[in-house]
Amino acid sequence: MTGPETRPEQAPPRATSPVPDLLARVGRGDQEAFSRLYDHIAAPLYGVVLRVVRDPSQAEEVLQEVLLEIWRLAPRYEAGRGSAMAWMTTIAHRRAVDRVRSEQASSERDVAAGHRAMAGQDYDVVIETVAGKLERERVRRCLDTLTELQRQVVTMSYYGGYSYPEVASLLTTPLGTVKTRMRDGLIRLRDCLGVEA
Amino acid sequence: MNENVHTLSGAYALDALPPDELRAFERHMTQCPDCEREVRSLRETAARLAASVQQAPPPSLKGRVLSEVGRTRQASPIVAAAPDRRAGPRGRLTASRVTAAVLALAAVLTGVLFLRAQDQLDAERVTGERIAAVLAAPDTRRVSARVGEATATAIYSPRKASAVLVTAGMRELPASQDYQLWLIGADEIRSAGLMPEEPAPVLATSIRAGDRLGITIEPRGGSRQPTTRPLAVLPLPSS
Numbered sequence: 381m382t383g384p385e386t387r388p389e390q391a392p393p394r395a396t397s398p399v400p401d402l403l404a405r406v407g408r409g410d411q412e413a414f415s416r417l418y419d420h421i422a423a424p425l426y427g428v429v430l431r432v433v434r435d436p437s438q439a440e441e442v443l444q445e446v447l448l449e450i451w452r453l454a455p456r457y458e459a460g461r462g463s464a465m466a467w468m469t470t471i472a473h474r475r476a477v478d479r480v481r482s483e484q485a486s487s488e489r490d491v492a493a494g495h496r497a498m499a500g501q502d503y504d505v506v507i508e509t510v511a512g513k514l515e516r517e518r519v520r521r522c523l524d525t526l527t528e529l530q531r532q533v534v535t536m537s538y539y540g541g542y543s544y545p546e547v548a549s550l551l552t553t554p555l556g557t558v559k560t561r562m563r564d565g566l567i568r569l570r571d572c573l574g575v576e577a
Numbered sequence: 578m579n580e581n582v583h584t585l586s587g588a589y590a591l592d593a594l595p596p597d598e599l600r601a602f603e604r605h606m607t608q609c610p611d612c613e614r615e616v617r618s619l620r621e622t623a624a625r626l627a628a629s630v631q632q633a634p635p636p637s638l639k640g641r642v643l644s645e646v647g648r649t650r651q652a653s654p655i656v657a658a659a660p661d662r663r664a665g666p667r668g669r670l671t672a673s674r675v676t677a678a679v680l681a682l683a684a685v686l687t688g689v690l691f692l693r694a695q696d697q698l699d700a701e702r703v704t705g706e707r708i709a710a711v712l713a714a715p716d717t718r719r720v721s722a723r724v725g726e727a728t729a730t731a732i733y734s735p736r737k738a739s740a741v742l743v744t745a746g747m748r749e750l751p752a753s754q755d756y757q758l759w760l761i762g763a764d765e766i767r768s769a770g771l772m773p774e775e776p777a778p779v780l781a782t783s784i785r786a787g788d789r790l791g792i793t794i795e796p797r798g799g800s801r802q803p804t805t806r807p808l809a810v811l812p813l814p815s816s
């Protein structure tokens with residue numbers, strides 16, 4: 381699994397990303413900076429929102445709300461509390477999850493959808509950006525280091541938007557096991573990706 | 578809070594907790610630096626899961642978002658309490674505990690609060706902005722007191738006639754009871770509202786010179802006048 385490239389699973393150096401600086405400027409009301417920030421964040425945020433809500437027109441609607449929320453709350457972002465990208469991604473993911481959970485009469489979200497959301501089976505979406513392709517390869521490589529159950533619970537909840545009790549029932553696995561696997565799976569993924577926080 | 582609550586960090590970072598456990602864990606995090614730190618790193622990890630499925634949205638979105646941005650007012654920044662720190666006569670908190678209380682407050686305001694559902698957010702935002710205005714006032718002073726094992730810290734601005742109360746470690750009450758705050762003046766006692774079930778800063782307004790801030794346990798929904806002995810009384814020194 382270790383390719384000839386040196387440490388391919390390392391994150392791209394954060395220092396070179398203009399995102400933190402742009403978010404700081406947005407926090408001071410700079411609309412021009414927001415326009416540039418948009419170009420960096422729209423694709424990663426849209427990708428994850430689309431994963432969770434599944435319907436492109438709803439995903440676009442959710443993304444629009446998320447971007448305005450980022451604009452509004454940017455003055456309150458504190459760099460000490462996590463990276464700019466993680467902060468914005470959290471807003472997007474939480475909003476997408478709220479959307480599907482409020483909609484679900486749980487009938488719409490059947491077992492089949494849950495299984496589709498698992499890694500590997502629903503992974504062949506079109507990746508349009510080079511950065512996305514590299515990141516996808518890194519993350520996929522690290523997901524491969526997880527146990528089957530760890531990978532299932534992490535991807536079902538994150539990409540599928542399922543709560544851990546829902547994941548437990550979809551996988552007929554005890555609640556306690558699911559929440560433990562979510563934690564140790566994410567920790568293993570974190571260590572494989574070399575995430576610093 | 579049982580020991581297993583720490584294991585919820587993974588589900589929390591994946592936004593996979595049902596509402597009741599979400600609240601319990603957020604409450605836990607304000608008092609568990611290990612969990613807070615772990616969640617931060619797991620959130621970074623989850624962000625990588627998002628980046629790995631990136632896909633460009635329809636190009637028409639950008640214009641719409643930018644024009645809305647032009648019409649949308651930004652939230653005011655949260656400002657930490659002024660460095661001027663004068664413990665009142667009954668203040669017993671050390672500097673680091675005061676800092677911890679303010680950090681817990683900041684966590685509630687900046688971390689947890691902003692991740693809630695929109696309507697909840699709107700209500701909380703209004704309070705959050707008023708609280709931020711008190712914290713940012715140039716004349717704030719802090720007073721702390723112990724409430725059993727817990728601590729209560731009031732950040733008071735005479736100029737704004739308002740105080741923000743932050744508590745840490747308060748015992749959970751049965752469903753039939755609430756903590757109620759009181760402004761205790763020389764010749765009358767006024768209710769300053771109920772404390773929320775989750776540990777969140779509470780804003781007390783219309784404070785008059787000489788008032789003290791008291792906390793009692795009352796029947797659910799509160800009382801018109803205190804019916805139990807105060808757990809703590811904090812002086813609010815105007816000078």
Ligand SMILES: [Zn+2]
Binds near residue numbers: 582609
């Ligand atoms: Zn903990």
